[in-house]
Amino acid sequence: MKTPHHHGNLREALIVAGMELLQEGGTSGLTLRKCAARAGVSHAAPAHHFKSLDGLLSAIAARGYEQFAKTMMAERDKSPDGARDQLLAICQGYLDFAEKNEALFDLIFNSVEITFDDPDLDNASTLAYQILAQACAPFVKKDQDPRYVETKVWSLVHGFACLSRQARGGGGGHPACGIAFADVFDSLSF
Amino acid sequence: MKTPHHHGNLREALIVAGMELLQEGGTSGLTLRKCAARAGVSHAAPAHHFKSLDGLLSAIAARGYEQFAKTMMAERDKSPDGARDQLLAICQGYLDFAEKNEALFDLIFNSVEITFDDPDLDNASTLAYQILAQACAPFVKKDQDPRYVETKVWSLVHGFACLSRQARGGGGGHPACGIAFADVFDSLSF
DNA sequence: ACCACAAACTTGACACTGTAAAGTTTGTGG
DNA sequence: CCACAAACTTTACAGTGTCAAGTTTGTGGT
Known part of the structure; x- marks a missing residue:
């Protein structure tokens, strides 16, 4: 019909x-x-x-950020109450999302086509980031710029997500193969 | 003519x-x-x-890896002899390359089109990785998988490169704006 | 109920793209 | 000198994003 x-x-x-x-x-x-x-x-x-394909991609990216945020929150809510446990759980959610939604993850983080002028997208990305930022707050020292801790954690988990993805694509020979994020995370200091 | x-x-x-x-x-x-x-x-x-556009992209990525490796080696060769200084210098070269060659960096690390079946590409990426791996060697503890240290450093610098790039695109509001990699690196422990 | 108008489409067209097939030019080896 | 293969060129097709003009329909005013 x-x-x-x-x-x-x-x-x-x-x-x-x-x-x-x-x-x-x-x-x-x-x-x-x-x-x-x-x-x-x-x-x-x-x-x-949508003004163009880029407009549609931005709207999709906003939706992707929402799912991304949900995945991190779901992992956090399942974890023990300790600050370190909660932060690790959020990072695991980050990596789970990246693994199960490779193209969407790419669109969100690696796409030059999307523009954060889109208010939906800007709001969604800010909300997603807040989850990580709140979990980092307990580790911020007195008089320390909280973004220092946030950037460190975010760089580590995002880098790990990217390298894992490349490892999945390239077979067992990739250096990041078989390394667990929890092990990398455990030695993280602030 | x-x-x-x-x-x-x-x-x-x-x-x-x-x-x-x-x-x-x-x-x-x-x-x-x-x-x-x-x-x-x-x-x-x-x-x-070239069999296809993807073939040409793979050849370009191989060339890009060569330039990438050169940038890291140039920074390393300019730095003091300390192991930590050398590793930081290599990371700075990593970030310099990412900043000055955004599209090539994307092609190398974020492109699903390129395939590491290409021997030139595989060789070039392995060589580039070796630079980072050699600089990590001094930090590997007895009986420890060296890839653990390598993955940690590589995740941190690669993640930082990606987030910096997003920060450059999105204006001053991005959380990673203004955070120096050297500060993030200084508190890195192994 | 009717009508005007704007929203929300459809149709047709163009330029650009990657790829494929067939044809042409030229370098090389026998 | 010639045959043949390498290295192109030309032509064509399908898919793409975008644009302009035309059509359909929802809505608000009278």
Whole structure:
């Protein structure tokens, strides 16, 4: 049955279609025309809701940040109450998300196409970051810039996520293969 | 004056053209047809030297790894002899390269298109990694897997490079803005 | 109930892209 | 000198993003 001229909720349908296509076929599997086709509209329909493909990608990235935040919070909520345990759990959530959502993770962190001018995206990224920042707060020394601890933890977990991803792609020979993040994290000092 | 039918050194010319286009216009500025045009040949000429665009990208990534390795060695060779000084210098070279060659850095580390089946690429990436691995050797404890130290350092510097890049793109509000890697590095323990 | 108008599409077109197939030019070895 | 393969060129196709013009329909005013 053909979709009537007015879809009714096309913006949302395009975002959902985009996330499905990313999950199924990676970055190159997501195109405007495929999103439009999956949403049941013509190839030019998205132009009314997104200025360009970059606009749609930014909206998808915002959604991705929300899922990312949820994954970290879910891990944190399952962990023991100790500050160090909670921080490690959040990092594990970070790495789980990166492993299970490689293309979305790429879009969020490595994509020059998305722009943080988008308020949804800016809000979502800020919220995600706050989870990590709050978990770092107990480790901040008196009169110390809290961003120092935050940057250290964030660099470590983000770097580990990136290298693990490269290790997964390149087979067993990659140096990061077999190294557990918990071991790297345990010797972290502040 | 028109290029004769036989270029003579087209493979190299395409790689050079590709690196120039990357530097000038970022990832989206590099296309097979533009490389061919810059090299003075038709759009189908590259097919004789590279199986596909991915093949050309892999060759460019190999070249990029070589430059990457040189940047780290240059910083190392300028630094004091202490093991910690040398490791920090190598990390600074890592970050310098990432900052000055954003698109090439992306191609090397974040590109799903390149494949390490390419022997040149595999060799170049291994050599680049060896620089970091050798600098980590002094910090490896007796009976400890050296990859543990290597992964820790590599995660920290790579993560910092990625976050700095995002900070540069998104303005002063990014949490990693203004944090010096040397400060993060100084408290690193093994 | 009717009508004007704007929102939300569709259709058609263009430029750019990667890749493939067929044809042409030229370097090289016998 | 010639055959043949390397190294191209030309042509074509499918897919892509974007744009402009046209069409459909929802909504608000009268």
